[in-house]
Amino acid sequence: MKQKLIIVTTILFFSMVTFAQQALFGGAPIVSPEVKPDHTVTFRIQAPTADSVQITGDFLPPVKMKTQWGVMDVPGTANLNKDEKGIWTFTTQPLGSDLYSYTVIVDGFKTTDPNNVYIIRDVASVFNVFMVGGGKADLYMVNKVSHGSVTRRWYNSPGNGMQRRLTVYTPAGYETSKEKYPVLYLLHGAGGDEEAWIALGRASQILDNLIAQGKAKPMIVVMTNGNVIQEAAPGESNMGYYKPSFMIEHTMDGLFEETFPDVIKFVESNYQVKADKADRAIAGLSMGGYHSLHISRYYPNTFDYVGLFSAAIIPNEKVTSKVYENIDKTLETQMKNGYKLYWIGVGKTDFLYKNVTEYRDKLDKMGMKYVYRESEGGHTWTNWRVYLSEFAPLLFR
């Protein structure tokens, strides 16, 4: 009998690809971060021979940093203190409810916390995440509710001459329902891709929770890749495992807007959707807000709901696409055609605040109605998750 027990135990050991010896062979397992009932958070890093250990994260007081673009807020750092066992610790003040991100700096070497397996990539960086509940982040958590499905799927984009990848959220019950659903097209910012709203945006959890609470209508959410020179997110195309960098070619030059009908056509011929203006919404953050603005006026009778989250507004003057000709005229047409909601959200310290204000002035002068939401803070996922949480309940009413 003992031999058989050993077999089972050994299987358990080996399937770790022998990468977790540390946990099995070296003392007590370290928990980091530990989110405590009082909403303080303790970080623990085992680095006995290090001279200094710090963390940097968006929950620490920001510091001013001088850059070529002016003085900017960047996440602050905190020093950890070493105990007699060589474990460095730091405990935060009580934190508000949110999803937070951080990295660890050991003797100047910046990397992830090896005891936190929850890691999200943003462009060429990875960082650890954790959540503090008891407030808005309760919407970002997987709760005991019915869950929608999340599918990574490829569609044909003749306008770009390629197969491209997108992420589709279908609400709980979609697959067995005979109903047709409305669609929210949800667009990422510069540097992001079809994974951004799922990973940092917590879109599937926000929708699951809002729908379960009866606060949002069941809807399909289509998350595209706005970098039209990419087929898919880094690592998901035939470019292999390359080091990601910003995609700046063709991201804001009209090509995404021009080829967006490929996405709509795919969705409306492949999903049980209501293919009409009243059941289409488009929203995005930053560059995705820019895309939403320009797509919705370039196809001025297509969307009844538009959401601009910390949106970029004005195209680069070097850009010559026909998409940006006659901006005022197409906005006018969009206004005359009518819509149900034009929602603009921006943070008070957002570096785009002034541009958004100028755009609102323009809309005011035209008499084009919108709902305005001004929040604290700046150009952050903290705000974009909140905007989605507030915007989604307003749709398809």
Place this chain on the structure above:
Amino acid sequence: MKQKLIIVTTILFFSMVTFAQQALFGGAPIVSPEVKPDHTVTFRIQAPTADSVQITGDFLPPVKMKTQWGVMDVPGTANLNKDEKGIWTFTTQPLGSDLYSYTVIVDGFKTTDPNNVYIIRDVASVFNVFMVGGGKADLYMVNKVSHGSVTRRWYNSPGNGMQRRLTVYTPAGYETSKEKYPVLYLLHGAGGDEEAWIALGRASQILDNLIAQGKAKPMIVVMTNGNVIQEAAPGESNMGYYKPSFMIEHTMDGLFEETFPDVIKFVESNYQVKADKADRAIAGLSMGGYHSLHISRYYPNTFDYVGLFSAAIIPNEKVTSKVYENIDKTLETQMKNGYKLYWIGVGKTDFLYKNVTEYRDKLDKMGMKYVYRESEGGHTWTNWRVYLSEFAPLLFR
């Protein structure tokens, strides 16, 4: 005009959540790992104040490690050398084609390579991955072929009294086809979950490529979570972001096997599938091989194709489930009912080799036919990816 250019540039900057300042403000970007045309791989770690930098990975010569279960092979380590800029480097020998994994050790602090954003979790550890092409790993890469869809979806498991998450691969063209497809149920090992075959197993790429080459029939692949006390993989259930550990409760005590009909029922009532024995296959690695063995004989007229990859064989004697009563008799019944393929693969140095050999002896004595594939190596994903690549083409012929 200049101002507008600045706006666009600044957007690009800010959407990084200000986490990538290092790359923008600190010198040339570091590429690590760099896979070279001659299949050597160079690693680069920027850690100017460190005293020692090492990597440990499954491409380095293994070392023997004495454990309470005997002497085992664990991944070796290599020392990096520091250059005048404080960048530590190491270049491997030319490597065979495969997907490899590694971690970095800086002054005894074990973590990930900050310049490699491709990270996979296995139980409580995360590590970086890279691929070397020109051989078997070409099947693991995203190639210019038609891609299937990968869906994370929840099913109702009355047998476990919960909603549970699974991953479903549907082949390219499935959604628009009127055809019915065969199904492969593909099970993970101890410590894994419904993400394992997608992440380390490269199942969707292997299937995409084999189907595109005409080597495998288009099929649906259903990847379940074999830890029946879990609703979903760590971070994907209402348990939140906890530190993962091995699930040993109820993983090999019959409960998964008993409640497996919940999975089949869900799949056959929610997908366009051929719901008959000739179009059902079940395969798994290690614990998943054990599950495949016992499910296929406990429901002895359900699967025409069975794959045991480095399978555990014998239940713990303490387990009292009715699933493990009459093992010989149910195997006999399975044999008499007939099947098309009973495939057994194991590595020569696998710690389960002896158990698999004993099981083969038993089958030989019974006259129960099987195909046997003995490979080099041991209990590793290297072998399991190969086994899937060889097994899938044999199905549904």
